Each structure stands twice: as structure tokens, then as C-alpha cells.
Amino acid sequence: MIHLPFRFRSAKHAQPKSVASEVSLSSASAHNAKQQRVNWALALIGLGWSGLLIGCGGSSTVSTLGNWTVRSEFEGVARSGASSFVINNIAYMGTGLDNKSQLLQDFWAYDPAKNAWTQKANFGGAARSLGVGFAVGNKGYIGTGSDINSEKLKDFWEYDATANTWKKVADFGGSARTGALAFAINNKGYVGTGNDGNYLKDMWAFDPATNAWTKVASYGGAKREGGVAFVINNMAYAGTGNNNATAQKDWYVYDPATDVWTQKLDFTTDQAGIARSYGVGFAINGKGYVTLGTGTNSTTVWQYDPTTDLWATTGTFEGASRNYAIGFAIGNKGYVTTGSNGSARYDDLWDFDPTVEQVIE
Template sequence: MKYIYIVFCLYCSFFLLQACGDKIVPYSPLGDWTIKSEFEGTARSSAVTFTIGNLAFIGTGVDSRNQPLRDFWTYDPAQNAWTQKTSFPGEARSEAVGFSVGSKGYVGLGINGKSSLLRDVYEYDPNANAWKRVADFGGSARRSAVAFTMSGMGFVGTGSDGNDQRDFWAYNPAADTWARKADFGGSARTGATTFVINNLAYLGTGMSDAISQNDFWAYDSMKDSWLERHSLPATAAPRAYGVGFAIKGIGYIMTGSCDTTVWVYDPTNDSWMTKTPFEGAVRTKAVGFAISSKGYVTTGLSDKTAYDDLWDFDPDL
């Protein structure tokens, strides 16, 4: 599929321009998708992921029958292999959050099989392959929040406790405490997408009062402040529960909509472009992560089909 796009772009003198209101969105033929060893757990959506070193950890979520899950797995890109780990010890859940700080991973919040919202949090030690409960999330129990890591702390915010939220909290693993931070600069929402570049966290898209959002914001943890950046272009399909990751100082957003477009954000000039589309099926509620110079997308849902395929993305090919 990649070669079709390359031929088309050669025909167009290596440059495709899409109308975007009064802006022009450039397209690059670069970006190569390769299918890898499929996720060895049950096909699912609404899982969590975090990375530690050169390994990715994936677990929880719901299967195609909407049954919540607790199993946990690690993926090693160097070996293209999956290994099952000790199951998450809390209630089976979906729409939780996951993040890592140093050599430990953290999973919490979400919604259980009885539609009860949760705020418990657990720490995973990969060396011991063991979990322990840590301090509950400082905000209200909720689902569909986002999480990221900066400055030696984990940040969790937005989501829904029955109402859409915009509060943010920072978890300090050394003290096992949560501290309230500046509220997200945009509207309260669920299903947003985030990534971190050079000590700034970027957050956007999602749903606010059931209306899709395309605004985009940067968070500076040292200043505890949000700055609005250029919105996702108007040509972008409505998007929630998408995947975001950063590679070599560039951010990528994909899935979570009715198309396979890969949106690329360059923070140096606050601009967007597109690259070779995602080559898996259209989906939402997938997970994504970056290791070394590649991004990865796996699991997710389309209509009633849950996925277990895994794709890697090399942005430079």
C-alpha cells in the first residue's frame, strides 16, 4: 500500500496539498507500516499501555463481548515477541490509564464490568514481575482520562466521572502522593490523545459533551501552565480515543476516527502535516507507544470487531 502512495506523490511532484480552510496541509510519502507478531492476549479495546526501557506493557481492556480483562503482557520489539506477565491485581476494567516513571509502571482508574467507576492505582515492578497498590488517584473516580510522564512524575487528567472533567493531577512515586495541578486549558473531555516532546506534554482531540474536538494544547510542568497551539486541521476527521506517540521530537496522532490518516505535529513551527496512512483497519480505542525510532499500534475496536494485530511505523522510510 505504501508504494501506491509513493507513485501518486511522484506524479504530483512529491507534494500533495490538501485544502484546510485558509491553510494548506502538506503530505509526505514517508512512513512505512509493517505488521508484526500479533498481540497474544485476547483481542480487545480500551486497554492501557506504558513502556519501560525497550519493552512495552499492555493489559486490561474489554473483549469483543464487552467483558473486562485483567491480563498483562509485554512486547519486545527486538525479538518481535510477546510474554505474559502477572495479571493486574485490581478489578478487571477498561478505559483505565497507564504510565511509567523510571523503572516502574502504573495502572489505575477506569470502569469495571458493573459500570462502576474506579480510582485505585497499582504499581508494577518488572524486575519482580509484581504489583502493589499505591495511593488512590487524587481526583474523582473516572474513565477515559489520559496520562503522561514528565519531570519524574505521572500526570493524569480529563476523563468522565459521569460528567466530563478537565482537572489534572500529578503523582509523585517517591512520596506516593497526588497533587492538584492546573486544569487543562481546553474544554472538559473524554478520549483525548497525548504525547510528550522535550519536557512539554501535548494534548488534544477527544469528545466534549458528545462533540468532537480538534483543539491542541501544550503543558509545561515547570510553569504548571497550558498554552494553546495550532488546532488539528479542519480537514481532519472527528476523532476520539485515538493513539498518540512521539518519535525524534515529532508527534503523531492516528486512529480514533473513521479514517486511517496519520497526523504529524512539529512543535518547532507549531504545524501539522500528514504521512503514509495507517495500514491496519479503521479503529478506535487502540493503544500506541514508541520505542527507539518506531511507533506501534495494536488492539482497538471497529463496530463489534476487537483487534489483536500489531503494526510498527517507521516515519523515515
């Protein structure tokens, strides 16, 4: 039985109990009519409540903003630990580790306007996984990672999308490493944190105009590998990751104009599920998004608003839970592809629209 949260008052008991209190028949009638209208209004509200309760009891459907849609699956070999960048609304992705534990060197482009993949010239350096990528202007850059002998790398390579060619540029300024984070602001790329045998927090800036790396302010929080970063209004927001087997929940913003990292609010108790490593992050329309990776509630999508410095959940990733995936944004959508869960490797591609309602049965 559904118990409505209202107790109705009858018209009979609403009437005056004495003649002295009764001003006139017409006023009593008016009072009764008014009470009847109130009762009808309460009844309608009660029916709405009962419908809601019945609906909740009879269905597990949940709706929220933030919808995922399957797109054309990646045409290369399923993999994890790949690297990517975006140039002129085209995503470029390659390298990584396949399900036979073979390192990969192939490279691909995804055009969301055509929903199609095109194979490009193989990556110029050695096959690798857990490297990083970023784009500056019309050029993309990939470096660091681990090679076939599990040796950590520090070489960097530039991709010319127009010529479809690679050329070696200056080696990364820090130590050879895996699991670093990377981003680009204005005319420079930034790479830092990761693991070179020890956890790291140093940060370096690459200037393509001078082909040189410069050490900048170290990441503001603890050392880590497997963090995420995204850029909003020329400010880099970074966090998550793993430090000595502990998932991190601090969050920082970097201003390249002042070379300063500023701590933002740590994730509160009810937001502890954001702590993870090797997830994905991307920014759409002034807000950042983090999902997947190793952590609790890993498929939950978290939205960060830099104007309020607050996080909110916005739906659930609708593909398989995974680590070491690739995430990027083009236009008003975010994208997730590849990754691994145990020995399984993935080649599916999903796009994320934060303005569309997600319905989960």
C-alpha cells in the same frame, strides 16, 4: 490524448525575415542551433510531463513517508480499551474488554528486539477497561477505568518489571473516571480529563517518591474524554477527544516547570480531520503522531512538529480502522495494537517508521 503544456517554436520561423536583420550566415546558424537546443530541452521536459500524466492516469499508486509493518500479533485475547506503558524499551499492556464484553485482567510484555510477547503477572486490581497507564523510572502505573458493574474506578497500581509484581498505591486524587489521558515527565505521572458522569478537565500529578497526588493546572481547553497526549522535550502535548458528542480540534502544550498550559494553533479547515476521540498518539524523534479513533479520515496519520506548531499528513494506517486502541513508541518507531470497530476486537500489532516511504496501491 495527452496535451503537453508547451508550444514548440520551429527553426524555420525562428530565422530572420529580412536581410537587414541578418547579421551574418554564421550568426543565423548559431541562432538556429541555439533554438534547436531549446526545442530539444522543451521536448524532453514535455516527455517528462506526458509520462507523469500517463502514469497518473494508469495507476492509483501514491507514495509518502511513513510506513506501517505487521509485527508479531498480540498473544492475549483480542481487546479494546486496554492500558499500557513502556519501561526500558519494553512495552507492557493489559486489561481491556474482549469481544464477548468480558473485562480482562491479564498482562503482557512486548520486546521489539525479539518481536515477541511474554505473559506477565495479572494486573493487581480489578479487571477493567478505559483506564490509563504511565511509567516513571523503572516502574509502571495503571489506574482509573470502569469495572464489570460499569462502576468508575480511581484505584492505582504499581508494576515492578524486575520482580514481576503489582502493589496498590495511593488512589487517584481526582474523581473516579474513564477516558482520561495520561503522560509522565521526569519523575512524575500526570492524569486528567475524562468522564466521571460529566466531562472533566482537571489534571493531577503523582509523585512515586511520596506516594501522593497533587492537583495541578487544569487542561487549557474544553472538558473532554478520549483525548491523546505525548511528551517531547519534557513538554506534554495534548488534545483531540470528545466533549458532549463533539470531536475536539484544539491543541495545548503543558510545561510542568511552570504548571502552565499554552494554547497552540487550532487545526485549520484543511486539517479538520485531526479532530477525533479515542485515537492514539505517540512521539518519535521530536515529532508527535496522531491517528485512528472516532472521526473523519480516521486512518490518516498526522504528524505534529512542535518547532513550527504545524501539522502534516504522513501516510495512512494500513490496518483496519478502529477505536480504543493502544499506541506507544520505542526507539525510532511507533506501535499500534488492539482496539475495536463495532463488535470486532483486534489483536494485530503494527509498527510505524516515519522515515520509510509508504506505497499504497
